[in-house]
Amino acid sequence: MLVQDVRNCVIDVADLNQLKWDLNRLQAVDVGEYITQLPSKQRAIAFRLLNKHQATDVFEYLPPDVQEELINSLHDVQVVQIVENMSPDDRAELFDELPAKVVKRLLQQLSPEQRQVTATILGYPEGTAGRVMTTEYVRLREGLTVGEALSKIRRQDEDKETIYYAYVTDDNRKLVSVVSLRQLLFTFPDVLIRDIAGDRVVKVKTETPQEEVARVMKRYDLIALPVVDREDRLVGIITIDDVVDIIEEEATEDIQKLAGVSGDEAALSPPQITIRKRLPWLLGNIGLYIGAASAIAPFQGVISVVPVLAVIMPILSNTGGNVAIQALSVTVRGLGVGEVTPMDTMKILRKEILAGFGTALALAITLGTLSLIWSPAPERWVSIVAATVMAVNVFVAATLGTVLPMTLKRLNLDPALISGPLLTTTLDAIGFFTFLSMISVALRIFN
Amino acid sequence: MLVQDVRNCVIDVADLNQLKWDLNRLQAVDVGEYITQLPSKQRAIAFRLLNKHQATDVFEYLPPDVQEELINSLHDVQVVQIVENMSPDDRAELFDELPAKVVKRLLQQLSPEQRQVTATILGYPEGTAGRVMTTEYVRLREGLTVGEALSKIRRQDEDKETIYYAYVTDDNRKLVSVVSLRQLLFTFPDVLIRDIAGDRVVKVKTETPQEEVARVMKRYDLIALPVVDREDRLVGIITIDDVVDIIEEEATEDIQKLAGVSGDEAALSPPQITIRKRLPWLLGNIGLYIGAASAIAPFQGVISVVPVLAVIMPILSNTGGNVAIQALSVTVRGLGVGEVTPMDTMKILRKEILAGFGTALALAITLGTLSLIWSPAPERWVSIVAATVMAVNVFVAATLGTVLPMTLKRLNLDPALISGPLLTTTLDAIGFFTFLSMISVALRIFN
Structure with a gap:
């Protein structure tokens, strides 16, 4: 059905x-x-x-x-x-x-x-392997035969989460190996478990973070993963259905943090939860924006004289912000799925610098041309300043959008801590200040 | 290891x-x-x-x-x-x-x-169940006994993707039921498969989209899901390891589309790919922004007279954009994980309207107060206009960020098609125009 x-x-x-x-x-x-x-x-x-x-x-x-x-x-x-x-x-x-x-x-x-x-x-602390594991698994001693193992599995409680993998331990309950039910079914009953079990087993520790658990299970295409304590003794297993939930949870967290929603708001959360999860970010952001605005305030005289700046500035800010969010999202996601690790910082930076250069050039030409069309004849020079600041802004945006999450990860912090709004606001403050300073200097030269 | x-x-x-x-x-x-x-x-x-x-x-x-x-x-x-x-x-x-x-x-x-x-x-078309399925599964006829079934499974090629579920078909190869290896192991050998197999089986069609496949497997905690053709005949199975990849892929796609990156850029894609995936969005966005800028252009005279507007406008635009992206991300993700369906449009809209109202009020008071501080004495009235436009802008942003993806989904389109940049740019155009129009009217009244 x-x-x-x-x-x-x-x-x-x-x-x-x-x-x-x-x-x-x-x-x-x-x-x-x-x-x-x-x-x-x-x-x-x-x-x-x-x-x-x-x-x-x-x-x-x-x-x-x-x-x-x-x-x-x-x-x-x-x-x-x-x-x-x-x-x-x-x-x-x-x-x-x-x-x-x-x-x-x-x-x-x-x-x-x-x-x-x-x-x-x-x-065990929340978000660790110990907290998401179950203790309902099948354990076999090395010394059993395949036939004994199969009848032991047949006698198991139906509640075991999976009987498709059995974990082999030594006399001290230390995890030695894993055998699949498939292996057992394909082997003669009098063979010893010790002889069919390999000498390797993919496992995690109780304190391993759940994202790492998900990554290991995905990497090795496992449907169950054993969890051991510090003495390497088997204490539980994690099954794939829990990992599917973890993967979805982690992706949701990344998406929401990037968008500036703190914690785990669901689409149908009640309004008061929604306000509680979103408003602090918005207010904090306006707080930060006071900084960006303060960067504009001293230049009100300049804007009075060259009002076309009020047309150009939002484009500058909007484009820089978008570039930053693109780089940020790709990097945070790459870290999230384990495609890149902090060791790849130089590699990814080189890529962003090259891509940023091309992007900056194309966008600078576009804004320069637009400014040239919009500015009245005596202020045509504005277009050169606009193009220059656009290029620098885009370049800085792409670099920060990449370096910041990589650095956070290297410091063992959550790379998604740099939310999009936080980064774009900072870029606006820098961009506006640079732009308006350059314009006032130019005004003094040309007028 | x-x-x-x-x-x-x-x-x-x-x-x-x-x-x-x-x-x-x-x-x-x-x-x-x-x-x-x-x-x-x-x-x-x-x-x-x-x-x-x-x-x-x-x-x-x-x-x-x-x-x-x-x-x-x-x-x-x-x-x-x-x-x-x-x-x-x-x-x-x-x-x-x-x-x-x-x-x-x-x-x-x-x-x-x-x-x-x-x-x-x-x-089969890309992204459908038929394309991701495998044809290596175990099929049993209804009339077999459990013992016969077990020896058939033992004789199977080791290459079958899973032997932990066997699919029961009738004489026309129509899928009737599913039995687990676990059930077979716990049942006496002379019982008929027909008698232990339930009358229900969760299945998908070859043309079912892969996101739906992922959702069904997650919902029912399955490790394998049978795929049938239009005549209900069993043609393949999809295993959980492929679904884990699908879930990650879909989340990445959502994140990147929301951020305005088209397609599937990886963190380590070469720079030319990066430029190709991102630049069209940025240029398209500037194109749209010409619209927003054109909304400002006719008001350059107003800005000359009241230059504090250049300080207030970026805050207005930035906040509205952030609110829209918050609502958009939560909704797109909710649709992505199947928490909400287009049928929930009214429910989610009611929530966003209530939350939007609270948020709008708080943000309007904040911007109103700031504008009051920043405006010189003769232009204090600017703060009332700023607060009003902020409230309306935030409210519209939260509503559009919710309604647009729900509508796309209802039209069977990808809800993530509305990228963040597209929505924020549109909001800017509306916001700037409203704000500056109201200011010019007010100028005529007060001056």
């Missing part, structure tokens, strides 16, 4: 038996969406129709506010059952969102094993 | 035996990177050290220009062997990049089966 079909599926709330059948047979994500859009009162009713397995699956797909609402309206026994059966990484995510009081109560009611696992995951 | 370790791995070119051992034992992607950075002449030497299996794997990871170079420098027999063994989707990608003459020669030398498969994939 295509996703479109599911969305258009009309579910008849009047007939509870039919609804129960449908809800237990549809995909968990679709049921989650259905329950979310129900009026608040009906949500618990619909949710109680789910069988135990589906209830846990659906619960994992609900938005945090609906999860909290259900926790408050369902019976405690039912809540504990769901939370106990959630996969540890999703449970940690839920606990992050719930009030501390509720978390404490739930933690006390979990089985000792699950409580321990959850506490461990919550102990 | 961590990716960092691999990158720092020193490979001794002097000792070919050691090199051969290393190259055949390292991950294909790392070997690909190693060969790519070698001097052109040494690439073929290193590549010939790879065994048949590794050679194909490594070849798939090489950039197109290195692939073409190797095709020209290796023996034809070797090239055909590699190309024959490539997975059909990667082979189609390679053929896309190679000169038509080379493709024709290679196609003739492929086995009839692989030739047919490649021609089929290349027959």
Whole structure:
């Protein structure tokens, strides 16, 4: 069934038996969406129709506010059952969102094993491998045979996130290797795991940042990646579905930071969130712009005399800003997908300098020509100044748009910290000041 | 082994035996990177050290220009062997990049089966499910038992992209269902496939756009997705590793289009590509800006009289532009990740109107106050005009930044077609004209 079909599926709330059948047979994500859009009162009713397995699956797909609402309206026994059966990484995510009081109560009611696992995951800082991993993986000792390994996998709890990879450890739980279910199925049952497992395994540490996790999994086309602690002991795995979310999250963050939206505003965030995420940037930017404006203020006399400047200045500012944002976006994205690293600074700089030179020349000629047409006869010299400042401005814009994010990355800071607005405002201040200073000097020479 | 370790791995070119051992034992992607950075002449030497299996794997990871170079420098027999063994989707990608003459020669030398498969994939338009799918999947008839299915899977070629999902078809090759290897392993061997397979399967059509493919796989947390033709017959599958690439590609495209970079410039593209991708936008934008400038030109007299306008106008323009880009980015991204659809236009518009109102008020007060400070006593009234135009400008900017991409999407066009520069330039033209018109009217009233 295509996703479109599911969305258009009309579910008849009047007939509870039919609804129960449908809800237990549809995909968990679709049921989650259905329950979310129900009026608040009906949500618990619909949710109680789910069988135990589906209830846990659906619960994992609900938005945090609906999860909290259900926790408050369902019976405690039912809540504990769901939370106990959630996969540890999703449970940690839920606990992050719930009030501390509720978390404490739930933690006390979990089985000792699950409580321990959850506490461990919550102990790692947000945005690290330890925080997004799950502890539900298949572990094999080196000394097993392939046949023993296969029956062990067959006996595993159905809840393991993936049984398609099994992680091989030594007696100290140190990660030694990985074998795929595929390898096991293609090998004679009496062969030792030790003999088919390679001596290499791609892995990350608990403290590895999640962007790096995504990059490693993408690079090696993995569907699961083991996580080890400082003693190289296996503590969890990260599965590809979480990585897909991480990749999308990181791209959204880059886009929004470049546009001057702080944090993670969603398209349908409520207006007060939108204002809170955007207004500080805008006000900060006007604050900065006072600097740019102050660069213009002393030259009001000059503008009175040569009012065509008020026509030329916005083009100068707009073009410089656009060049900066182009360079900034390409560089931040290149760093984001791992195409370039800070070690490539010289390479990328050389490219931007060459490209910037060509671009600057073309744009300087364009603005020079336009200024020549617009300026009245006695002020034709303005076009030469405009062309010169345009060239320099474009060149500086392309260079800064590249060097700044590379430098931030080298300092281990977020390269997207330089938002577009911040950079363009700074460039405006420099550009206006240079332009108007040169014009006043020229005025003194020519008049 | 961590990716960092691999990158720092020193490979001794002097000792070919050691090199051969290393190259055949390292991950294909790392070997690909190693060969790519070698001097052109040494690439073929290193590549010939790879065994048949590794050679194909490594070849798939090489950039197109290195692939073409190797095709020209290796023996034809070797090239055909590699190309024959490539997975059909990667082979189609390679053929896309190679000169038509080379493709024709290679196609003739492929086995009839692989030739047919490649021609089929290349027959679908770029960016559709048909083009990114692979034809190497496991297909089961409904009437098999679980035991028969498992031995069929065991007998499969090791080249199948995934054996973790098997697709169940009826006698007409129509896709009926999907079973996971996990299900098969957990079921008694004499049960019929028909009895464990559900009656639903998430699938896409060959013509489904790749963004939609990515969205469906992400939504249902799939690691493989079947592709059917118009008659609902199974023709291929798409695996999660390709989807990870699609998600990254789409995000990059959004970021670059928003920033006014056309197409897919990489951070390390050569300068001439950079100029070609960016300059047309910049020149087009100046062209548009002539419009904005023409809106200012007739008011040069006004600016002569009230030169503080040259200080205020850039702030007006800059802020309006930033507001537009914030709204645009959040909306384009929301559409990109599938958080909103064109059906949500009214919802998102209501939010932007409310948020825009608050933002406009705050920014109008800020600019009004600044103008009051900056204007000389007889022109204090300028601050009221500035505040009014700021409020209207911000409000219009937030609305357009939201409505335009939603409308494009509704018309089935790319919402990122409205680049930031295009929108800000248009807003500038409107803003400047309104501001200066109001000022001239006010001048006539007050002076």
